[in-house]
Amino acid sequence: MSEIVLYDAAGVPSPRRVRICLLEKGLPFTVKWLNLGLMDQKRPDFLKINPTGLVPALVHDGRTLYESNVINEYIDAVFPNPPLVPKDAYGQARMRMWFAFENDFAKPFRDCAYETLGKERLQSTGITPEKLREEISKRTKNEAYIRFATRVLLTPRDDELLAERHLLLLEKMESMEQQLADGRPWLCGEHFTLADIALAPRVDMFPIIGIADIYQRFPHIGKFMERVKARPSWEASGFRPEPGESERRIEPLAA
Ligand SMILES: N[C@@H](CCC(=O)N[C@@H](CS)C(=O)NCC(=O)O)C(=O)O
Secondary structure: OOOEEEEEOOOOHHHHHHHHHHHHOOOOEEEEEOOOOOOHHHOHHHHHHOOOOOOOEEEEOOEEEEOHHHHHHHHHHHOOOOOOOOOOHHHHHHHHHHHHHHHHHHHHHHHHHHHHHHHHHHHHOOOOHHHHHHHHHHHOOOHHHHHHHHHHHHOOOOHHHHHHHHHHHHHHHHHHHHHHOOOOOEOOEOOOOHHHHHHHHHHHOOOOOOOOOHHHHOHHHHHHHHHHHOOHHHHHOOOOOOOOOOEEEEOOOOO
């Protein structure tokens, strides 16, 4: 089997989907770390792999792929066991509707992530705006990214914006809660699929972006997340880079 390389970053939800999928499939892979705060994801060499300038991206057999759910469907097609995609057309449509549902709240989630996690991380490094400019300029010539990162570094948390985005996110969680209320174990029914992998990493981060009581508000989502977290792929996919680490080899989970 040929090499699988995953372009990844610390503590963000989208690449975790691909890690979970690869671990569920029992595949070894190499993670290459990008520093999102310093805009590694906008480097010209990385934009050749993923022109959207985001993680994750995957290289397999000389082929490049991006978009976590697209990558996961590719992995499932190339490595069909155990299956993570429903066999029937409607099951597949339901799975992809969950992808769209998640994608729909990714934008307000991202705004919150930059207000909380993004600002905390960058501001706690103690980097000066001048040094930040110098570092980002080594990676991209696009002034827009420098301005954006400088705002993340210098502006305090915008609680009004956060509160507004939380209202949007809670509306989406209410819908997910209602759909799980029929007692199904997984989002598409009886079987664990890529839909569950698409939703869980982002839902898990709600407390970090300021919605601490998500599982009290939405008990069916709480039970769903307990089921996801009981799978060995959850814990095994939660790793982060060590200081100075540029890549890491991940071996398959023991059967
Ligand atoms: N729909 C994309 C979303 C990818 C995405 O938003 N990635 C975030 C991390 S979770 C990122 O790379 N952020 C860096 C940036 O915004 O420049 C996917 O599922 O792959």
